[in-house]
Amino acid sequence: MSDIPTPLAAPLVFGVYTGVKLDVEDPQSIPRAAQLGLEPPRYCGQCGRRMVVQVRPDGWSARCSRHGTVDSVELTQR
Template sequence: MQAEPVPGPLQPPLRYGVYTGLELEVQDPAAVPTAARLGLEPPRYCGRCGRRMVVQVRPDGWTARCSRHGTVDSTELDRR
């Protein structure tokens, strides 16, 4: 019996805001920073559990790691 893969921190359905950590149901759209709305800021919170992620910014992108839901790389998002 093989375990199902754990969904990544940015895979839908998202429950929390990736820039604020607030539940999407109560998050005010104005709470999202302007730099994030422009695509200049990497996600800081896991969209699945709301935990703060470890983010590494590189010259060519970023990586973000949730302790529960794994790692996502900005280059992976370009392929979708």
């Protein structure tokens, strides 16, 4: 198993909706749709890079070039 954390593994360093470091991120900068849970994460929480996001009728998947892939189905199974 790899020691590299997945894009949404805790502890997060960057905001997954803004790509800004969490210690300087303004809570008001998070889009309203994301606050309501209607928006998939767009940035990797580990490195802040923009992820490739695929939205499907049953959820979404997101891929960071450094930290791998995460799928909304995986998150609901936890």
